Amino acid sequence: MNILVPIKSVMDVELNIRVKDGRVVEEGINYILSKWDENAVEGALQIKEQVGAGEVTVVSVGPDRAGESLRKALAMGADKAIHVNDPAAEGSDSLGIAKILAAVARKGAYDLILTGKQAQDTDQGATGPILAALLDWPLAVNVQSIAADAPSKLTVQRLGHAGKEVLEVTLPAVLTANDSLNEPRLASLRGIMQAKKKPFEALKLADLGIAPGDVGAAGARVQVVEILPPAGRAAGKKFEGEAEEITRQVVALLADEAKIFA
Amino acid sequence: MPKVLIVAETKGGAVRKPTLEVLSKARAAGLPTAAVLIGGGVKGRADALAGQGAATVYVADDASLADFSLDRYAAAIQDAAQRAGATQIWLSVSEMTKALAPALAGRMDGAYVSDALALEIAGDELTVTRPAMATKVLQKVKFAKPGLRIVSIRSGAFDVTPAQPKAATVVDLPLPPADTRVVLKQVLQEETGEVDLGEAAMVVSVGRGVKGPEGVELVRPLAKLLGAGFGSSRAVVDSGWMPYAAQVGQTGRVVTPDVYVAIGISGAIQHLAGMSGSKLIVAVNKDPDAPIFSVADYGIVGDLFKVVPVMIAEIKKHKG
Numbered sequence: 187m188n189i190l191v192p193i194k195s196v197m198d199v200e201l202n203i204r205v206k207d208g209r210v211v212e213e214g215i216n217y218i219l220s221k222w223d224e225n226a227v228e229g230a231l232q233i234k235e236q237v238g239a240g241e242v243t244v245v246s247v248g249p250d251r252a253g254e255s256l257r258k259a260l261a262m263g264a265d266k267a268i269h270v271n272d273p274a275a276e277g278s279d280s281l282g283i284a285k286i287l288a289a290v291a292r293k294g295a296y297d298l299i300l301t302g303k304q305a306q307d308t309d310q311g312a313t314g315p316i317l318a319a320l321l322d323w324p325l326a327v328n329v330q331s332i333a334a335d336a337p338s339k340l341t342v343q344r345l346g347h348a349g350k351e352v353l354e355v356t357l358p359a360v361l362t363a364n365d366s367l368n369e370p371r372l373a374s375l376r377g378i379m380q381a382k383k384k385p386f387e388a389l390k391l392a393d394l395g396i397a398p399g400d401v402g403a404a405g406a407r408v409q410v411v412e413i414l415p416p417a418g419r420a421a422g423k424k425f426e427g428e429a430e431e432i433t434r435q436v437v438a439l440l441a442d443e444a445k446i447f448a
Numbered sequence: 449m450p451k452v453l454i455v456a457e458t459k460g461g462a463v464r465k466p467t468l469e470v471l472s473k474a475r476a477a478g479l480p481t482a483a484v485l486i487g488g489g490v491k492g493r494a495d496a497l498a499g500q501g502a503a504t505v506y507v508a509d510d511a512s513l514a515d516f517s518l519d520r521y522a523a524a525i526q527d528a529a530q531r532a533g534a535t536q537i538w539l540s541v542s543e544m545t546k547a548l549a550p551a552l553a554g555r556m557d558g559a560y561v562s563d564a565l566a567l568e569i570a571g572d573e574l575t576v577t578r579p580a581m582a583t584k585v586l587q588k589v590k591f592a593k594p595g596l597r598i599v600s601i602r603s604g605a606f607d608v609t610p611a612q613p614k615a616a617t618v619v620d621l622p623l624p625p626a627d628t629r630v631v632l633k634q635v636l637q638e639e640t641g642e643v644d645l646g647e648a649a650m651v652v653s654v655g656r657g658v659k660g661p662e663g664v665e666l667v668r669p670l671a672k673l674l675g676a677g678f679g680s681s682r683a684v685v686d687s688g689w690m691p692y693a694a695q696v697g698q699t700g701r702v703v704t705p706d707v708y709v710a711i712g713i714s715g716a717i718q719h720l721a722g723m724s725g726s727k728l729i730v731a732v733n734k735d736p737d738a739p740i741f742s743v744a745d746y747g748i749v750g751d752l753f754k755v756v757p758v759m760i761a762e763i764k765k766h767k768g
Contacts, residue, residue, distance in 0.1 A: 199581040200717070210585060280560060281553060309580055309698070309721075310562045312550035319554025324629035325518060327547040343636075345692045347516060347543040350636035356629040365699060366686060407559035407593045411575065414586040422729070424747040426736060429754040436730070436746050437762035444728055444745070446650070446707050447766050 187240035187334060189230040190296040191264065192287050192317070193223040195248050195255040196307040208412040219255040222302025225363040227259045228370040229332060230300050237334050241265040243294065247275055247286050253386075260381035261373030272390045277403025280312035285401055287313070288320040289394035296358060298340070303328050303362040311362065318360035326355050327362040449480065450572060450597075453534035455525055456485045456497055456505075457542060463496045465647045466540030466603035471500035473606040474538065477569045482506065484528035484621075486521050488514030491618070498616035500609070506531065508621040515632055516544050522551050523624035529556065529596075531619065536574070536597045541702070542646070549600045558596035561589050563702075565605050565725075574599070582698055583721040603646050604704030604725070645696065648677030650707040653696055653723070654689075655681040657712020657733060657752055664689050666753065667711050670760050673767075679703065681713050697722035712752045715740025732756070 197203070197210065198218045204211040219227075230242040244259040245268040246252040256267040270286055278286070291299060299318075304311035311327065318325035330350070331343040338357045343350055345364060355361070373381075391398055399405055423439075425432040441447050452474050457464045474481045483502035485494060487509065494505040506528035513520060525548075529537055537552060539545040541563055553560035565586070566577040574591045576599060591597045645651060652671035658664055664684070671678040680690040682697050696703055698721040708726035713719060715731070715738055723729070724743050731744035732752045741747040748755055 197581070199584060203581055203584045205585055210581075280550065281557075284554065307581055309582065310550075310560075311546055312553065312560055312562065315547050315550035316554035316560070319522075319551050324627075325547065325551065326630060328543070341633075345543075346635075347693075348635050349691060349693055351632060352634040352636060354631045354633055359629070407591065407595055408561055409590050409592045410587050411590045412588040413580075414577075414588065416579070416583055416586055416724075419724070419729075419743055419745075422741070422743075422745040422747055424736070424741055424744075424749060426749040429750040430758050432748055432750060433755045433758040434762055436748055437759060437766060439746060440730065441766040446728065447763065 187233060187237045187298065188294065188296045189233060189240065189242050189298045189300055190291055190294065191223070191226050191230045191242060191244045191259070192299065192301040192313065193227065193244055193246050193255055193259060194220045194305045195246060195252040196220045196305055199306050205413050205415045210413055217251050217254070219258050220302055220306045222304060222306070222363055222365060224370045225365050225367045226300045226302050227262055227264060228368045229363050231263045231371070232368060233298070233332060233334050240297070243268060243296075245270070245287065245290050247278065247283055249276065256386070257381050258373060260384045261377040262371055263377060266385045266387070268387045268389060270389045270391070270394070274391055274398035274402045274404070277406055278401045279406040279408040280310060280316055281407060282401035282405055284313050284316035284320055286391070286394060286396060287317050289396055291317070291321060293394070298357060299323070299360045301362055303364055314360055314362040321360070324355055324359045326353055326359070328364045329361045330364050330366050332361065332367070450535045450574070451533055452479045452481045452536045452538055453525070453529050453532050454481060454483045454502065455537065455539040455545070456483050456493070457540060457544070458485070458487055458490050458493055459644065461489070463493050464540070465608065466542070466601070468500055468608040469603065469606045470538050470540050470601050471497065471502060472609040473567065473601070475501035475609060479569070482528070482532040482534065484525050485509070486513055486524050488512070494616035494618050495613040499611040499613040503617065504532065504619055505616045506619045506621050508623060510623055512626070517627050517630070517632070518547055518551055519627040519630065520624040521548055522555055524621055525552060526555055527621050536599070539598070539600045541600045541602050545600050549598055553598050556596050558598045559591055559593070560598040561591070562600045564599050564601045567599070567601075579721070582717050583724055584717070602702060602704065643675065643677040645677040645679050645694070645701050645703050648705055650674050650676035650709070651679050651696070651703050651705045651723070651726070652676045652709040652711065653679040653681065653713060654684055654711050655713030656683040658684070658689070661689050663712070663753070667756055670709070670756060673760060673763055676709070677703070677705070681719050710740050710744070711756060713740055714738045715743065
């Protein structure tokens with residue numbers, strides 16, 4: 187089972203994010219492997235272990251810092267890394283990224299593409315579904331469990347509109363990972379050492395047969411014009427004291443001040 | 449002049465409120481609009497869509513379409529969009545459209561922006577304001593080039609304009625072929641069928657502080673009393689005390705009710721991402737430093753097992 191895991195290096199959103207002059211302030215920002223992509227790496231490793239054969243290849247489209255996330259995935263146990271590191275790819279929208287990933291996918295012989303359900307910076311969840319459409323592969327998003335118990339089919343549990351769905355998905359397919367899929371393993375020191383010897387391929391757009399104008403900021407059909415701080419909330423009132431007393435107080439305020447029981 | 453195709457969603461035989469909100473926005477912006485309606489036994493809802501301004505309603509109605517199938521729904525929408533000559537496709541944000549909207553973008557070479565909180569429309573220009581980074585920032589995103597544009601819109605972003613149903617011009621779509629590559633075998637947990645979280649004016653939510661199913665049942669009457677949707681944090685769903693359909697947060701539903709009551713919820717960023725847009729927030733938590741208090745308009749620092757029964761009793765008095 188050969189699995190391709192697209193990953194993204196993103197700003198750590200757990201940190202204090204500051205906005206100035208229409209952009210996020212870069213100073214003091216850490217870049218990390220987007221957490222749902224980390225679940226995808228772990229998911230791929232577990233499937234490989236379940237099946238007992240195959241390779242896990244991680245791929246990332248991004249500048250130099252994406253290399254760190256790729257190395258982390260290799261240290262976790264991925265077999266190969268592909269880094270599409272081309273300035274002409276900078277500023278790509280989801281469609282652009284998906285086109286690049288589709289070209290990477292077509293260069294190999296993958297049975298499964300597993301990626302995070304959304305990236306921690308955009309929270310859009312577009313890349314996986316667009317990639318599936320470009321390749322004309324079946325898609326299941328927000329996946330909670332994956333079982334490779336039949337050849338060329340996966341039994342997948344996902345969280346959908348109506349509740350937990352059990353799906354049978356024919357390979358090759360694209361799946362996106364929910365964080366309840368697994369608890370990602372920590373890279374061991376041995377893993378980190380071994381990662382340095384694993385195949386790490388750096389590619390340019392030309393290697394994938396992609397014209398620069400098709401992707402990147404030049405080709406982007408969607409552009410972020412401005413970043414703004416979120417709409418603020420006025421400070422609220424906090425009540426401490428004897429439980430019955432303060433509850434009575436608050437309910438009275440909700441009735442008289444906020445008027446929510448009308 | 450853009451031509452907009454709106455993807456309608458139904459639930460329990462009625463058009464969902466977010467669909468009416470999206471239609472209302474298109475109408476308010478003066479855009480020519482068509483709608484596409486897919487499901488089993490849904491054709492009767494076409495008039496409600498026409499009443500909200502959809503000049504033509506494309507319908508794919510069959511028992512086999514009652515359950516969502518990404519491939520078949522995408523095929524039907526693509527068909528409708530081509531027949532309508534749509535230059536834009538608008539959808540409301542839901543579990544279904546999180547995959548469906550980008551799938552359409554890939555199939556139709558469309559540009560896609562999700563989770564619109566606001567739309568600026570000026571002729572052919574379209575700018576979307578949307579949350580990012582777990583709602584820590586807002587992004588203003590522009591569709592910079594010509595070509596198909598696909599937008600998903602957060603529920604509660606726009607108001608519903610009251611409208612009377614009107615006789616719809618219906619175009620029946622041929623049934624999309626069956627999808628053999630993704631087969632739904634089973635649904636393990638049905639949605640509870642109570643007040644829909646996404647459409648409720650009030651939501652009461654429980655967090656890890658309720659400690660277990662008994663704690664959940666302690667709070668449920670509060671939701672019932674208020675006619676509120678009953679939701680929870682992810683921790684409660686992961687522990688199996690509430691179904692996934694109840695989960696509010698970045699990895700669940702984003703809700704924007706008039707009133708959100710958070711009981712025993714600490715307010716981790718992933719949860720706040722799902723409810724910080726609520727108009728009024730009430731929080732109950734034992735820990736005075738819980739992050740939920742940073743967004744709560746009224747915060748009660750106390751033991752929810754003492755507070756909730758008092759709340760219920762007091763609210764009953766005020767409701768008379």
